[in-house]
Structures are given as C-alpha cells and as structure tokens.
Amino acid sequence: MGQNHLREDIIRMFLEHEGQIISGAELSLNLGVSRTAVWKHINQLREEGYEIEAVPAQGYKLSARPDALLPASIEIGLDTSIIGRQIECHAEIDSTNLRAQVLAEQGAPEGSVVVADSQSAGRGRMGRPWGSPAGVNVYTSIILRPTLALSEATQLTFLAAVAVARALEKSCDVRVNVKWPNDILLNGKKIAGLLNELSAETEGIHHVILGIGVNLNMEQNQFPPDLRYPATSILLESGQRVDRVQFVRDLLSEIDILYTMLLERGFVPIRLAWEALFDLVGATVDVDTGSTPVCGRVEGIAEDGALLLDTGTGAPTPIYSGDVRPASV
C-alpha cells in the first residue's frame, strides 16, 4: 500500500505541475525517499502506462498518462464542495452500488464516491444486469445523505440524469435526451443508465446511492447480444474516444453543482433542466401502466417525480410507472 501511495504522490506532483520538468532531487525531497527509490517508482509507473520522459540533467516530465481511473488522477483539478470527498477506485468490483452501500452503512461521509474500471455483477434497474466491460466506460456510485422527505427522493434521479447530460455535453460535445422516468438517450439509443437506491425510515433518508453507468469508449462487439433496448456509446456515435478521467471529473462536478442547488433552491431548477431535455413535453402520449392504458398530453413532472398528463379531466393525472410512447394518431 505504501508503495502504491508513493506512486500516486509522484503522479500528483506531475499533474500539479502540468507539462513541467521535475528534478529527481525535488521528487526525492518531497516524497522523503532516496533518488534510487524515485527512479524505481518512475520505472514502475512507465510499466503501468504512464509516459515519463527523462530529460538529461534536468529531471522527469509526464508526457501522457494512461486512461486509468485512479483517485489521484480524478482528484487533481476536481473543484467540488461536497462530491468526491473520498474517492475509492477499483480495477474490478462486483457492483459500485453494492460497495457504496457497504461504505454508507459503515458511516462514509456524504459525497463519497466509488469508481470501477469494470463490474463483475453490474446491475441495472429492477435487478437487470448492466454490461460492464473493463477499460472503456465509467461505472460510479455516489453516496448522498440528503435532508429530503421520502417522497422527494425521486428528485435525485432527475438530478443524476441532468448531471450526466451536462457532463456528456461538456466532455464529448454531444446533446442527449431523457426519457421518463430515468433513461438517457443519444440518437434514440441508450447511452447511460441510472440506478438510484435508497435506505430510509419513515422520518428521513439514511442515505441514497446514485449509481451511474455511462457507455463512453465501448465497441460494438462489447455490447451483450441480447439487449432489451438499442444501446450505444460515445465512440460508436461520434467516433471520438473520451478521456474517462476528465469525464468522471466533469460528472462529479455537475452533480456537486446540481445537488447544492437542489438543497438550496428546491426541485424547480432541476425539473426545468430535465424537462428541457425531454422531447415529449407538450406531446400526446400513450402510457402502458400494466392495467388501464392512459392517454394524455405531457405537462411535465411533479415534485415527487410523477409524470403529469393532461387527460382533459381537470387536474393533471400523475403517472408513477409505465411505458410512455408518443400516441399513435
């Protein structure tokens, strides 16, 4: 552990002095180890994919870092007030949500983050599996302890959708749409998944885990063959490969901004931002609720996340679950 920590410190020094040459003497002094030890760790980092030049008579320079999700890489330049207080990264884990749940029950502070390069048992909504290959996507879970009523907990799902949309726009320059209740689509295909889980008692929320999976650099052959819905990745749609570390930073930063806004100003700004990404506002839709089908004009969403439909009967009809499609004319 101590050895890993030392290598993280070296990376941190390079990242804090981006593009600069750092002398072996300076590294040695700052880290409190011999120059021979510094040299050994630099070589180890090169094996891990860091491109570190040795500049004769001057020192070392980081010219490229691997696209590895490591706490040091994510934390450098992360300017958040709540989210990312603790970041835990795993090369592989069963599920970031399960890990975050364990941490939350052990008392991890609000804003703690779990990131994984791959998940062996990635889960989507309602217990469905979530394909989680290594090295290409982002799988992350964020622990929140909001002072919201139980009926307001659903607001966090809309918050997460808006944060993903904004981070994708910022990092990848793409414009996504949302689908009620919690899908995120790029060109009509699923680009990200949200699984928000909460533990609560009647009088208050113990914690909420915001689980977010985003398909960034996934190739066509990495998608499971038996998908229930069309899915895609940024790479497939735009041809560009996304810097995952930068994306995680942007995502955590957007969540931080929106979460602070939610606590200070309530749901309205989040709701408006989400409705702006929802292309069925004003449209007439059919909802298959499992029992009686409902048809109406979409007005937006309520404080408790219900889809509000104008069915011509006076007050809007709130829909709590169901499959929403544009009405067949």
Added chain:
Amino acid sequence: MGQNHLREDIIRMFLEHEGQIISGAELSLNLGVSRTAVWKHINQLREEGYEIEAVPAQGYKLSARPDALLPASIEIGLDTSIIGRQIECHAEIDSTNLRAQVLAEQGAPEGSVVVADSQSAGRGRMGRPWGSPAGVNVYTSIILRPTLALSEATQLTFLAAVAVARALEKSCDVRVNVKWPNDILLNGKKIAGLLNELSAETEGIHHVILGIGVNLNMEQNQFPPDLRYPATSILLESGQRVDRVQFVRDLLSEIDILYTMLLERGFVPIRLAWEALFDLVGATVDVDTGSTPVCGRVEGIAEDGALLLDTGTGAPTPIYSGDVRPASV
C-alpha cells in the same frame, strides 16, 4: 435442532387439541419415536416451563404453557394470508429489524416475521436506542414487498400504528391514541414504537421492514432512567399481564387484514382509521419544523403521510417533519 423440532411438534399437537388428553402411544406414533423418547421430551418441556400433566392410563395433557415466543405457539391458530408465512424467533438478537433486513436481502418471502424475546441493540427512530428487556415485551419485524410508489411507502407506518392499536384493543382491552407521524400513546405515555425501514430504487420498493416494539408486561424499574418522553406498559397502566403469544398473533392478524386492504383499496381506509385515533384532527396546532414555526388547524394526513394544516392560505399546507403541539392560546 432435530430434538428441538420434536419438542415443537409435541407442543403443536397439544395446541391443536387444546385441553385434550393425548396418549403416549398417539404421540409416539405421530412423531415416529419411541414412547421412552416421548417421555424424555415431555420432561424436557416441563423444565422449559410447560405444565404437562400425566393422566394415569390415559396420557398427557398440556395445562399451561410458558409465555415464551416460539414459532409453534405463534403459528397455531394464526389465520393470515400473507403475514407470518415464515416466523423466526430469537431468545436474544441485536435487533429484529437488522435480522429482517438480512433475511430480506437473502430473498425471504413477503410476510416473513422475526420475533425476539430481547434485543441487545434495539433501535428506535433516527438511531435512538430502544430498551428491550427479556421476557416482558414484544419486539417484531415484518418483511413486506409492496407494489407501492416510493412516495406511498410512508402509508405503511400509519398501517402499523393502526394494527398495533387494534391488537392492543383486542388483546388488552385498552384504547390508545396516535401522534403524528408515528407515536402510539396510552394515557399520554408512549406504549409502542415503530421503526419502518425501506430499501428501494427510483422505480420501486425492494422491501420494507415494519419494526414494532410494544411494552406489554414491563415493570417500572425496567425502563431506562433517561427516557426522552414519558413511557409506559400495559401492566403499569392496567395492572393486567398480557399473554404475549396471543398478542403477537393478534398483531400479525391485524397487519394481514390492513395490508391486504391497502393493496386492494388504497390508503383511504387506513387513513380514516388512523385519523380516528388522532385526537388533534380539527384542533389548532403549532408545528416546530426546525425553521419557521407553522400554525394551523389539522385537517388530517395526505397520501404521502404529510400532516395537512389549514393555515388560512387556501390549499392545505403539507408538513413533512416536525414536532406538533396544541397551539398555546
């Protein structure tokens, strides 16, 4: 385990033929063991507190059973459709809610029940301790998997309060009151506590644990000295000692009836039953919400469990948390 099981079967036979004499030959035949083995188990049961008479030339008769919470005693005569499908009893456990949570995550069926004679780490609302001495009270947790929206989960707390009130009325002939959001009072003192915990995702509830503790035969010196509120027991208020097994059966039966009603007919019947136990309906109250104090006339409770106050501003003001007291005039 097999030996315990055999003794449970003997008790079950006695309870199924209440007051009757069962011959040693019949017990031996039904249980598939020798008459000597039956005799040994009968003696063991006597040591556990069962009063079993030996009637010469006829057999055995159960004349009294100890007030022990055992699955066999509870299940006999329990006429429920959902609640009590599996009953697990513990002489001592950390907390019935924690145990139920483990069972729920392992896939225990809806209606599974955990009962404990004592709790070493009994918990009340918001992490407060709940005094749980042995041999006198009932501590139980029930696993539900309701098809409710997240915002409706609070309805189960009102259901639990109504069930406790009805079971106390039936078993102990006392009339309790409720206090919003989830207190149950007898003569103005706390007689029972509810801790409903839920695990959910945005689109649905995974499970709810209804945690219920009722002070039945607790003596004055068994209450913690540093209580935050006046508390009491049925014994202290009425002088009568309650048959705990019968009380558990009544409680599970009331939950079964009310839960079935909730799923079939919605919250209205539960709400009306709860409001009938709430003596502040129609009264003017002050609510200390932590921020701005609110004053208004109590109209009742909403579908999401909020207290509805008429503050003279048109639509009723929903209160989600706070301390409610009759207004100082």
